[in-house]
Amino acid sequence: MVWILFWLQLSKSFASPASRAQALAERAHAKADEDPLKAYRLAGKALQADPTNIEAHYVRGSAGFTIADRLSDSAIAGMARSLAREDLEYVAAHSRDPFVLGLVRTLLGAGQREPVLADPNVECSAEATMAFNLAEAALGRKDYAAARGAYEQAVTGCPSNAVWWAYYGDAWFDAGEYGIAREKYNRALQIEPCYWSALRFRGDSYMREGNVVAGMTDTLTALACNPGYEIGWGYLESTVGVANATVAREVVYRPEIADVASSDLPAVWAAYFAARAAGPSDDVVEQERRGVRAGVAAWRGLAGPPESKLWAAMETADQKGLLDPAIYIWLLDKELLPAFLEYRKAHLGDLVDYIRSELVVFPETRP
Numbered sequence: 001m002v003w004i005l006f007w008l009q010l011s012k013s014f015a016s017p018a019s020r021a022q023a024l025a026e027r028a029h030a031k032a033d034e035d036p037l038k039a040y041r042l043a044g045k046a047l048q049a050d051p052t053n054i055e056a057h058y059v060r061g062s063a064g065f066t067i068a069d070r071l072s073d074s075a076i077a078g079m080a081r082s083l084a085r086e087d088l089e090y091v092a093a094h095s096r097d098p099f100v101l102g103l104v105r106t107l108l109g110a111g112q113r114e115p116v117l118a119d120p121n122v123e124c125s126a127e128a129t130m131a132f133n134l135a136e137a138a139l140g141r142k143d144y145a146a147a148r149g150a151y152e153q154a155v156t157g158c159p160s161n162a163v164w165w166a167y168y169g170d171a172w173f174d175a176g177e178y179g180i181a182r183e184k185y186n187r188a189l190q191i192e193p194c195y196w197s198a199l200r201f202r203g204d205s206y207m208r209e210g211n212v213v214a215g216m217t218d219t220l221t222a223l224a225c226n227p228g229y230e231i232g233w234g235y236l237e238s239t240v241g242v243a244n245a246t247v248a249r250e251v252v253y254r255p256e257i258a259d260v261a262s263s264d265l266p267a268v269w270a271a272y273f274a275a276r277a278a279g280p281s282d283d284v285v286e287q288e289r290r291g292v293r294a295g296v297a298a299w300r301g302l303a304g305p306p307e308s309k310l311w312a313a314m315e316t317a318d319q320k321g322l323l324d325p326a327i328y329i330w331l332l333d334k335e336l337l338p339a340f341l342e343y344r345k346a347h348l349g350d351l352v353d354y355i356r357s358e359l360v361v362f363p364e365t366r367p
Contacts, residue, residue: 152168202218
């Protein structure tokens with residue numbers, strides 16, 4: 001037994017820092033839900049071994065936010081959130097996984113930009129719900145046959161549930177049956193034509209078959225339907241990155257009025273809020289236009305001005321007559337939601353075109 005322990009310790013001593021870090025990161029990830037503090041410490045050890053380990057940065061950042069929420073001292077909690085944000089921003093800058101990028105954006109936006117659109121929801125029977133839960137469990141085990149049978153029971157019992165139809169498609173998608181998967185996604189979109197997840201899933205199925213035009217159209221439409229769909233933005237970044245393109249968009253940390261002084265670019269946000277309050281308040285879109293134009297002017301008045309994707313995008317959009325779609329894509333919140341839903345009905349194509357033409361940036365091509 002002594003020799004076994006000796007050789008185990010010796011093998012650990014000669015293990016590469018990267019492999020030790022990954023093992024620690026995986027242990028941290030496994031503990032994240034059960035014990036965020038332990039996960040935080042394990043992830044920290046992983047980063048001592050390899051400061052570039054993306055999984056460790058993700059675990060420490062997400063655990064850091066959880067820990068901060070439980071602290072009673074607001075100053076310490078603020079410091080914890082700041083450190084957590086640094087970890088997650090590292091992940092956002094280095095990960096190419098669209099799902100991870102979406103989760104990171106969601107965490108970075110927590111408490112800053114609340115998701116305003118939830119999955120469409122319908123009441124379903126207990127039997128149909130049980131079948132759906134069984135289907136999800138089977139899909140998690142990669143038991144596709146069992147998952148399909150249970151999903152079929154679920155959608156038969158509740159055929160108006162667009163979310164379930166979309167997930168049913170995944171049971172075929174994950175098995176490589178993209179055509180059959182699209183049939184299920186199409187059923188979801190017949191019920192909810194702007195259901196963003198079904199659009200992204202269908203777009204991915206087209207991409208897997210080499211139909212880039214259809215795949216990109218669905219992806220862009222998903223984001224136009226729900227500008228806060230962060231996993232969709234991550235997927236778009238991952239997809240266009242293959243062509244060395246980038247997405248000139250970021251999660252906006254719009255401060256509360258009381259927090260303007262401690263925000264990034266406080267003079268800009270102060271001008272934004274002052275202009276919003278200076279005129280009539282019965283038209284929230286016009287309020288937003290006033291605020292954005294004042295914010296752009298204040299940003300331009302700063303030395304430099306400092307780099308800002310948001311304010312640069314707003315300036316360009318206003319110059320091109322695209323301010324309304326830009327506002328909805330960048331700054332959608334619950335106050336703007338009713339106006340956005342009306343705008344989306346009539347101008348979905350304008351939202352898609354704005355994302356395609358203004359936010360997807362391809363490298364310059366020279367002869």
